[in-house]
Amino acid sequence: MESLTELANHFGSDKGTVPPGPGFRGNDYTSIYEAYLEGYRDRAFSLVEIGLGVKGDRWEAKIVQGRNTGGASVKMWRNYFPRAHIYGLDVNECAYLDDERTRTFVADQGNVEDLAAFVEAVPSFDVVVDDGSHRPDHQQISLDFLFPHLSPGGLYFIEDLFDNGLGDGRTGRTASDRVLNTRSVLKHYLATGTFPEPHALANVESWQDEIASIDFHVEDKLCAIRKH
Numbered sequence: 001m002e003s004l005t006e007l008a009n010h011f012g013s014d015k016g017t018v019p020p021g022p023g024f025r026g027n028d029y030t031s032i033y034e035a036y037l038e039g040y041r042d043r044a045f046s047l048v049e050i051g052l053g054v055k056g057d058r059w060e061a062k063i064v065q066g067r068n069t070g071g072a073s074v075k076m077w078r079n080y081f082p083r084a085h086i087y088g089l090d091v092n093e094c095a096y097l098d099d100e101r102t103r104t105f106v107a108d109q110g111n112v113e114d115l116a117a118f119v120e121a122v123p124s125f126d127v128v129v130d131d132g133s134h135r136p137d138h139q140q141i142s143l144d145f146l147f148p149h150l151s152p153g154g155l156y157f158i159e160d161l162f163d164n165g166l167g168d169g170r171t172g173r174t175a176s177d178r179v180l181n182t183r184s185v186l187k188h189y190l191a192t193g194t195f196p197e198p199h200a201l202a203n204v205e206s207w208q209d210e211i212a213s214i215d216f217h218v219e220d221k222l223c224a225i226r227k228h
């Protein structure tokens with residue numbers, strides 16, 4: 001059986017160790033995911049990924065190049081977890097990835113109406129991986145909305161935590177000055193038990209007691225939030 005890293009490299013996701021092409025790096029998130037998720041390998045469980053790396057009008061997905069023909073991480077997850085159900089959210093339509101264990105939804109992770117439509121179809125899940133816009137407001141809106149739908153003991157991962165929020169001086173499609181960057185919001189919570197403003201965790205008081213742990217990996221670019 002291939003490792004998650006081998007599958008990421010094969011399909012051209014930047015979660016592995018070989019970059020999909022120029023302008024990308026191999027982030028080696030897969031060794032972290034394997035450590036957390038090895039025990040899920042033969043389980044029938046549900047994994048949600050936000051941001052699938054697919055071409056479309058609403059986001060220029062530069063990652064789709066070379067051996068990456070679109071949806072690399074969906075292909076990686078469904079090969080690694082032969083009994084899992086994979087749900088994918090993306091602003092770009094990609095129903096061509098759907099099969100008997102895979103279902104994609106057109107959804108903007110920063111739009112609660114889109115997220116509500118998703119949880120109406122899929123009310124609960126075991127693992128979430130946020131690899132979407134990487135904007136801190138979007139990351140926080142999605143976490144706030146989806147964490148309550150995570151099953152007990154579930155895991156919520158957020159990739160590519162950057163200095164891209166208020167006060168960080170970063171601009172572009174992966175930045176927002178509406179809120180503090182997600183890494184600093186979560187680290188402040190770990191240190192103090194409170195979430196610093198401004199953030200976009202509108203309902204966090206109703207679910208923060210369900211946080212069992214928050215851990216950072218790969219130079220603090222990836223976090224794993226476990227639910228009690």
Ligand SMILES: C[S@@+](CC[C@H](N)C(=O)[O-])C[C@H]1O[C@@H](n2cnc3c(N)ncnc32)[C@H](O)[C@@H]1O
Pocket residue numbers: 012013014015050051052053054055058059060061063071072073089090091092107108109110131132133138
């Ligand atoms: C870095 S790519 C994902 C790569 C993929 N997960 C992989 O490992 O191969 C980011 C994806 O997020 C999608 N995206 C961008 N903004 C989004 C948003 N607001 N909501 C949902 N998806 C978004 C883009 O269309 C793109 O397909």
